[in-house]
Amino acid sequence: MADGEPGANAQPTDDDEATFEAVPLRHIGATQVRVSGDAERITTDRTLLEWVDPRDPQLADHRRIHDSWRVLRIQSEFVAGFDALSGVAEAVTVFGSARVEPGSDEYNLGVDVGRRLGEAGFAVITGGGPGAMEATNKGAFEAGAQSIGLNIELPFEQHINPYVTLAINFRYFFVRKTMFVKYSQAFVCLPGGIGTLDELFEALTLVQTRKVLRFPIVLVGRDFWGPLVDWMKNTLVADGKISPEDLDLITLVDTPEEAVQAVCDKAIRP
Numbered sequence: 526m527a528d529g530e531p532g533a534n535a536q537p538t539d540d541d542e543a544t545f546e547a548v549p550l551r552h553i554g555a556t557q558v559r560v561s562g563d564a565e566r567i568t569t570d571r572t573l574l575e576w577v578d579p580r581d582p583q584l585a586d587h588r589r590i591h592d593s594w595r596v597l598r599i600q601s602e603f604v605a606g607f608d609a610l611s612g613v614a615e616a617v618t619v620f621g622s623a624r625v626e627p628g629s630d631e632y633n634l635g636v637d638v639g640r641r642l643g644e645a646g647f648a649v650i651t652g653g654g655p656g657a658m659e660a661t662n663k664g665a666f667e668a669g670a671q672s673i674g675l676n677i678e679l680p681f682e683q684h685i686n687p688y689v690t691l692a693i694n695f696r697y698f699f700v701r702k703t704m705f706v707k708y709s710q711a712f713v714c715l716p717g718g719i720g721t722l723d724e725l726f727e728a729l730t731l732v733q734t735r736k737v738l739r740f741p742i743v744l745v746g747r748d749f750w751g752p753l754v755d756w757m758k759n760t761l762v763a764d765g766k767i768s769p770e771d772l773d774l775i776t777l778v779d780t781p782e783e784a785v786q787a788v789c790d791k792a793i794r795p
């Protein structure tokens with residue numbers, strides 16, 4: 526394929542994707558960009574979500590045909606996820622920063638949380654990445670519990686952490702997020718950034734709207750999470766944006782022991 530031709534610079538993730546994305550990628554130039562020295566891959570989520578000008582005659586079919594057929598790929602990702610996770614009995618999903626360094630206090634916090642959840646009889650689910658995810662999987666692994674990693678395709682090189690005993694790779698964020706909720710009875714959030722906040726607030730929305738019932742959401746670390754909860758109280762409740770009872774959806778704790786106790790007390794268990 527000559528340079529300048531449709532899809533010439535595309536960085537597909539497999540052969541299927543190469544065929545599938547050949548035309549649509551032209552609209553974004555599909556040049557390889559570099560982030561922190563790593564080649565940035567064009568992810569499936571990006572090709573789904575990026576704006577395409579439907580008035581461009583060469584792209585006229587993009588939304589109509591490619592997005593419609595994309596549903597089959599999305600469907601297959603749901604099928605693979607359901608299939609791989611259907612045997613998971615009792616599980617807790619733990620979220621937290623991808624940037625926590627091994628050996629740090631926050632890493633050790635994750636290990637402790639994972640280990641205690643494992644010892645309490647839960648499988649532990651994380652995003653399968655580095656940092657707090659790795660720490661939590663490590664704790665669960667060392668406790669002999671099922672240690673699950675739901676990995677996500679990212680623009681840069683990404684490896685599942687070595688403490689995962691059941692790994693699934695997802696291309697679509699929203700498919701993966703369905704699995705976190707569907708296969709766990711509680712969420713535990715360790716300190717984290719935008720990814721963790723996204724996962725936390727999605728869970729809060731699902732519980733608030735009663736899409737999910739009796740689903741404890743436990744935040745570990747009062748110093749870290751306290752100011753956010755205070756803001757929710759002083760601004761969201763005070764301004765009438767949420768009800769005072771909505772704050773009861775969150776359990777704020779300091780230690781891994783309290784976190785696991787809160788899960789055991791509040792989650793649906795047989």
Ligand SMILES: CC(C)=CCNc1ncnc2c1ncn2[C@@H]1O[C@H](COP(=O)(O)O)[C@@H](O)[C@H]1O
Binds near residue numbers: 620621652653721
């Ligand atoms: C070093 C680095 C940025 C690696 C990214 N690798 C990742 N692998 C898997 N899940 C992730 C990754 N980054 C973010 N997430 C998701 O978002 C959350 C962490 O994002 P953050 O660091 O809080 O905002 C995790 O709970 C996880 O579900």
